[in-house]
Amino acid sequence: MTEDNSTLFDRYDIQISNTERRNSSIAIQDCYIVYLIECRPKASVSNNKDSESTCVFRRYSDFETLRNYLVAKYSWVIVPVLPEKTISHTWSKSHQDRTSVEVVERRRVLLERFLHHLCAHPTLSADTAVQTFLLQNDGWKQIVDTSHVLNKSESLIPSFKLNLMQHERTKDKRFSDAYQYAIDLNTVLYNVLRARAKLADRIFIFYQAHNQLGRLFSEWSTTEDKLGDSLQRAGHFLDSFSGQIEEYLHEEDALMDFLKHQASYCDVIKSVVEKHEQLVDDNSKQETSLGTKRTQRDAYANGKMNFSVNSLKLKLFGENEETRYAKIESMDSDINDAVLHCQNADIRVKEFNKNAIIELDFYKTMKEEQMREILRSYCLLQARIAKAALKSWTNIRDSFSTEQAPL
Structure with missing residues (x-):
């Protein structure tokens, strides 16, 4: 470094x-x-x-x-x-x-x-x-x-996933919005990818159909005299037209890879939110444990212990003051430790939230720039496909000009 x-x-x-x-x-x-x-x-x-x-x-x-x-x-x-x-x-x-x-x-x-x-x-x-x-x-x-x-x-995954099913999603709106955004974006992107895949198949079939038309034009040219050369030329351009789309669709596939790349980020966003929930859940457990310890300490100090075999013995046979004070001091020590754990857990949550929000904001800025780049490139590719098709059909049209020389 x-x-x-x-x-x-x-x-x-x-x-x-x-x-x-x-x-x-x-x-x-x-x-x-x-x-x-x-x-x-x-x-x-x-x-x-x-x-x-x-x-x-x-x-x-x-x-x-x-x-x-x-x-x-x-x-x-x-x-x-x-x-x-x-x-x-x-x-x-x-x-x-x-x-x-x-x-x-x-x-x-x-x-x-x-x-x-x-x-x-x-x-x-x-x-x-x-x-x-x-x-x-x-x-x-x-x-x-x-x-x-x-x-x-890996050791945290099983219990954490169970906790996610047992409680509501985080109440922090920043994280709940991010989680919902990831779900919605993932759905939209994969719908776009599926629709594009179907469209690509149909475009490929459409272009391939012109290959058959080109062969028919070539066969037709053998039965004609003056028109034969024009038909043969048109058939040649139709063959070329039908074959050009496969290369473009493979190039389109490469662009779709970047779109899939963006869809994969949705799972990353959800994992960040889930980690936030795990920390909040741990913090809540620490606070619950602290509350329980304080309640037990107060009950013991005031002689209002819950019924148990030990509490029954104490009531029947009594307890000396030295033992009683030592027990209270031990419980106070446990409470102090629990307070420290709660404070550390709260610090971890706040620090995580601060860093995670910065990351989420940075991702959204980066994602918008990359999405614009991908969509611009896709539009430029479609324009190239259209220009190539226009050139092919212009050549096919010109094939029937009386001034064309034979191939």
């Missing part, structure tokens, strides 16, 4: 420059993809002797482990999301094989984007595991394992 507050993104040009297919050591027929991460010092820090270019290979599962560690350690942070592991919400002719060249390239782009967002975040970028993950071949897994944050977070 440097002495200033700059992030890894400020100090390095980070890119996934290459991918490599490797065979699994367990099963020969299985293979996996590794990604080459290159970090080059930027000009502003290139003179620093501690900054040098590095290259490391990482698997997708390595990215998953690192992200799970960051989610567990920084529960208030909206940790950047990874690309989906299984292809979903795509058109029927899209590339489905996870190790195909097209899918690997799309995943490479999204993993690089993940690293950029990760390294631009002040808190995450400063984590030793993140820096070791990017700048050293080994050592980052040991940092993750020795932190034990993954084991701790």
Whole structure:
């Protein structure tokens, strides 16, 4: 770590420059993809002797482990999301094989984007595991394992999920609104993705139908004399028209990957809200425990204990004052400890809320900018498709001009 507050993104040009297919050591027929991460010092820090270019290979599962560690350690942070592991919400002719060249390239782009967002975040970028993950071949897994944050977070999941079902959602409107926003946004985005996938299938079928029309025009050209050359030319352009859409739809798929990326953030937002609820629930339990201890202490001091075998013995045989005072002092000590626990729990909730709200506000700003970029790119792509179609139909129209030379 440097002495200033700059992030890894400020100090390095980070890119996934290459991918490599490797065979699994367990099963020969299985293979996996590794990604080459290159970090080059930027000009502003290139003179620093501690900054040098590095290259490391990482698997997708390595990215998953690192992200799970960051989610567990920084529960208030909206940790950047990874690309989906299984292809979903795509058109029927899209590339489905996870190790195909097209899918690997799309995943490479999204993993690089993940690293950029990760390294631009002040808190995450400063984590030793993140820096070791990017700048050293080994050592980052040991940092993750020795932190034990993954084991701790997994041990809390069963009881916490049960608590979520047993009580109402948080009464803090900021968090309840964020949770509902995540649900609504997730629903809308996946509806858009499903609708686009259906539309892509129909567009593909529409374009492919013109391939048959092109063949018919070519057959027709053999029966004509002067019109034959024009029909043959038109059939050629129809074939070209029908074949151009597949490349555009694959490009559209890559844009939809970014939209799926945004949908994945909805689960991250919900996990932040759920962590807030867990802390509030813990705080409430601490306060309830404190109230119970105070009630028991007052009852004991006033001789109004609830019925039990011990209380019955005390009433029958009495209790010396020394024992009585020692018992009250012990109960006062327990109460003081409970007060301290309540104060610490309250501090944790307030600190978490402060940081989480900053994260949520930052995410909304970032999300709006990225959504605008995605939708602009989608519109530009549709304009390119329309221009290509217009050019094809203009050529088909011109094919029937009497001045056209034969192919």
